[in-house]
Amino acid sequence: MSWDPDRLPDQHGRTVVVTGGNAGIGARVSEQLAGAGARVVLASRSPERAQATIDGIRDRVPGAALALVRLDLASLDSIRTAAAELRALGRIDVLVNNAGRTDAVRRRETTDDGLELIVGTNAFGAFALTALVAPALADDGRVVWLGSFATKLVRGDVSDLQSERRYAPFRAYGLSKHATQALGFELDRRWRAAGSARRSLVAHPGFALDRGSFPLFLQSKERGAWPVVRAAIDPDAEGGTFWGPHRGLVGRPAPAKPVASSADPAFGAEVWRQAEAATGVAFPIA
Numbered sequence: 190m191s192w193d194p195d196r197l198p199d200q201h202g203r204t205v206v207v208t209g210g211n212a213g214i215g216a217r218v219s220e221q222l223a224g225a226g227a228r229v230v231l232a233s234r235s236p237e238r239a240q241a242t243i244d245g246i247r248d249r250v251p252g253a254a255l256a257l258v259r260l261d262l263a264s265l266d267s268i269r270t271a272a273a274e275l276r277a278l279g280r281i282d283v284l285v286n287n288a289g290r291t292d293a294v295r296r297r298e299t300t301d302d303g304l305e306l307i308v309g310t311n312a313f314g315a316f317a318l319t320a321l322v323a324p325a326l327a328d329d330g331r332v333v334w335l336g337s338f339a340t341k342l343v344r345g346d347v348s349d350l351q352s353e354r355r356y357a358p359f360r361a362y363g364l365s366k367h368a369t370q371a372l373g374f375e376l377d378r379r380w381r382a383a384g385s386a387r388r389s390l391v392a393h394p395g396f397a398l399d400r401g402s403f404p405l406f407l408q409s410k411e412r413g414a415w416p417v418v419r420a421a422i423d424p425d426a427e428g429g430t431f432w433g434p435h436r437g438l439v440g441r442p443a444p445a446k447p448v449a450s451s452a453d454p455a456f457g458a459e460v461w462r463q464a465e466a467a468t469g470v471a472f473p474i475a
């Protein structure tokens with residue numbers, strides 16, 4: 190099906206949660222979906238920054254339905270509290286696991302719960318939130334996970350996801366994105382096996398910054414949001430699929446091919462096992 194990012198299907202009556210909706214790609218995803226009529230809940234570790242983003246969206250999208258929930262993915266306590274607040278909002282149609290640490294953390298750090306900070310936030314934190322929000326997901330609800338081209342540059346070493354053997358900032362980020370992609374595909378396999386109509390998809394924004402202009406390999410975060418939005422609401426997008434810019438790092442939102450490891454069921458099952466063990470959160474599939 191052709192897809193026009195400027196003419197999205199009507200989303201009135203649907204609720205979307207966007208983690209890290211206060212900034213970057215998450216803010217653009219929130220605005221594009223609000224513009225299509227969805228009620229969008231921004232889950233952010235900074236209510237002040239989220240409120241400023243909400244005010245900006247309301248200026249550009251009159252009548253936008255927006256709410257915010259405080260969420261720090263580096264804290265399981267915060268994740269539990271946020272998930273309870275999100276469940277209380279009623280049916281959730283789409284959860285977009287966008288938030289992630291993208292800044293280089295020079296030395297190995299840990300979350301409040303002792304997990305390596307980058308994978309603990311980006312992958313295991315998103316896993317715990319998804320598991321705890323799942324009871325409120327619509328029967329045909331979706332989860333979208335944010336992958337990255339970094340998975341093509343860093344080897345997906347499942348035996349060292351928490352960088353215990355060796356820490357390097359970009360390696361830690363790449364490992365977190367391997368884990369995130371694998372969790373996204375594994376969730377879809379598990380839902381299918383259980384006969385669920387829910388879907389889990391993975392999207393990557395290519396290379397998206399709000400500064401500079403190199404049309405061949407760098408695009409704006411507005412465009413970086415496009416594959417995420419398509420994975421979230423394209424009625425023809427199937428579970429277990431991967432979405433990205435059609436030219437790899439830039440372009441229109443289109444089907445993409447993930448690195449082999451993240452689509453490998455054995456790799457996915459092992460990352461899932463580690464996510465449950467690390468967070469102590471069991472995912473309610475049925």
Ligand SMILES: NC(=O)c1ccc[n+]([C@@H]2O[C@H](COP(=O)([O-])OP(=O)(O)OC[C@H]3O[C@@H](n4cnc5c(N)ncnc54)[C@H](OP(=O)(O)O)[C@@H]3O)[C@@H](O)[C@H]2O)c1
Binds near residue numbers: 209233287339410413
């Ligand atoms: N931009 C790219 O080229 C690119 C490429 C591949 C993948 N991605 C992925 O796309 C997603 C968004 O990236 P971006 O470029 O928009 O990054 P960004 O501008 O750095 O925004 C990251 C968002 O995640 C939030 N966040 C970070 N740590 C958090 C935590 N502990 N709890 C809750 N929220 C947290 C940030 O909140 P604060 O404002 O509070 O910091 C911010 O809202 C990430 O998952 C990233 O890995 C981006």
